[in-house]
Amino acid sequence: MNHSIATAEKAIQDHYPPKFAHCFGCGPANPHGLKLKSYLRGDHTEARFTPDSRYSGGVPDNVYGGMIASLLDCHGTASAATFAYRDRGRVMGDGGPVIRFVTASLRIDFRRPTPLDTELLITGALTSIESPKAFVSLALHADGEECARGEMCTIEIKS
Numbered sequence: 001m002n003h004s005i006a007t008a009e010k011a012i013q014d015h016y017p018p019k020f021a022h023c024f025g026c027g028p029a030n031p032h033g034l035k036l037k038s039y040l041r042g043d044h045t046e047a048r049f050t051p052d053s054r055y056s057g058g059v060p061d062n063v064y065g066g067m068i069a070s071l072l073d074c075h076g077t078a079s080a081a082t083f084a085y086r087d088r089g090r091v092m093g094d095g096g097p098v099i100r101f102v103t104a105s106l107r108i109d110f111r112r113p114t115p116l117d118t119e120l121l122i123t124g125a126l127t128s129i130e131s132p133k134a135f136v137s138l139a140l141h142a143d144g145e146e147c148a149r150g151e152m153c154t155i156e157i158k159s
Helices: 065-087
Strands: 038-041 044-049 100-110 120-130 133-142 145-157
Touching: 038 065, 044 065, 065 100, 065 120, 065 133, 065 145
Parallel strands: none
Antiparallel strands: 038 044, 044 120, 100 145, 120 133, 133 145
């Protein structure tokens, strides 16, 4: 069975039906949003984003914490959905009921300042699935250095 959920050609978020495509952080249908794109890479997920000066924090040339939280939040819920599809032997876009998650809790440890104008790598790994919850470990790196780490509990919503 093919467990590839999203490929380089189609991000996890590109599988979202219109009802779920309006998120500011990752919704492909939000014309003003960030349009974060997440991909399944083996046993983990990845997204990349380059924040510009609009996302400056209180320390010059660094990203503000709310932006980091937003990136981890959006990537984490996309990751949870992807891992749930895989856990159920399904693939996104298979015509079955849509699987979506929302954030129940997100804990973030800010490890070091996150630079602006640098490509950030956001990763996610499944910790466990205990229906209706999925737990995801998250990390955000810049230039190979871990800037933030998060733990997320998500809840499956009925579509």
